[in-house]
Amino acid sequence: MDTMQVALLQAIPDLATSINSSLDDLNGWNCCIHCRKEIKRMNLELLGKPFRPLPTCKCVVEIEREKQQAQEREERKRRLKTAYSKSIMNDDLVNARLSNFTIRPGTEVAFDKACKYLKTWAESKLGMLMFGQPGNGKSHLLRGIEYELDAAGYATLFLDWPQLTVLAKDSLNKGSKVSLTDIIKSACEVDFLVLDEIGAGALTEFEFKDILFPIVNGRQGKKTGWTTNLDLNRLGNWFLQDRNGKFLDQDGRLLDRILGGCEIVENKGTSKRREDALRRLQG
Known part of the structure; x- marks a missing residue:
């Protein structure tokens, strides 16, 4: 792992912590901007610190899949x-x-x-x-x-x-x-x-x-x-x-x-x- 990758990994926990602190009142729940369904953040640990990434909504995955299929058809x-x-x-x-x-x-x-x-x-x-x-x-x-x-x-x-x-x-x-x-x-x-x-x-x-x-x-x-x-x-x-x-x-x-x-x-x-x-x- 090179120096840039280490620095990036070190920065991720700090970013995750700052995000989590702003979501404490919502218990980590977010809303998809496309289908408006609630999405709960994941509770993970990265380098000893909490890491709570937001999963991609299924509708977004489907949209990207349809885009890829359309490109292949063209x-x-x-x-x-x-x-x-x-x-x-x-x-x-x-x-x-x-x-x-x-x-x-x-x-x-x-x-x-x-x-x-x-x-x-x-x-x-x-x-x-x-x-x-x-x-x-x-x-x-x-x-x-x-x-x-x-x-x-x-x-x-x-x-x-x-x-x-x-x-x-x-x-x-x-x-x-x-x-x-x-x-x-x-x-x-x-x-x-x-x-x-x-x-x-x-x-x-x-x-x-x-x-x-x-x-x-x-x-x-x-x-x-x-x-x-x-x-x-x-x-x-x-x-x-x-x-x-x-x-x-x-x-x-x-x-x-x-x-x-x-x-x-x-x-x-x-x-x-x-x-x-x-x-x-x-x-």
Whole structure:
């Protein structure tokens, strides 16, 4: 211990004594300036003299914790902008909200579960996997959840799987401003990620090993949303082998991780796009 530290320790008891003398009438009770709850000083001894420090109120600890979380989210958002200029989604999903979702026969349960999931998102430990026919609103519902969480200050990302694979492949080109590592790391770091349209097209070894696997592995313990047109059996076959018949996830371990970390929801609605097209055809 150096001379300055010794001098500081010697000064602390004197300071504590002077503080205590002014608080004798209050028996060492103070009031938090934030929540107005009473806080009692601690009765300690330092270098043989009474030392009565004032503990930090729990509300102050919570305020500092929230500040730190907000700073971490902003840092994740900054890194996110480096890898993605914006979320990758189809244009018709940009304005998709839970509030403007059209409830049709077969979509009631999926809509209700999406709304409940959003309300309990902070407490939930699970993501959500929604499957069903093409065009029935799965992507709309997951985008609605992602939008609300983003508006609440969380770092979120909505990625269309086919477009993500193109972006990842382009990152390998010489002169690319973003690396594959940046893309994967940002997808792993966000508070809530939506991977839309998994199961579209035939999976390649590069897509499985260099994109999908590191994202799923890196997001363990974090909440992820998934949409797919495939039922669970067909989705398992999609993971099983690539377009050339080479086995990728023969034991189903990756799919098992996804399903184990998600609430599974079936959207039983029919295709709204097809119904709208038929109405236009009929005038």
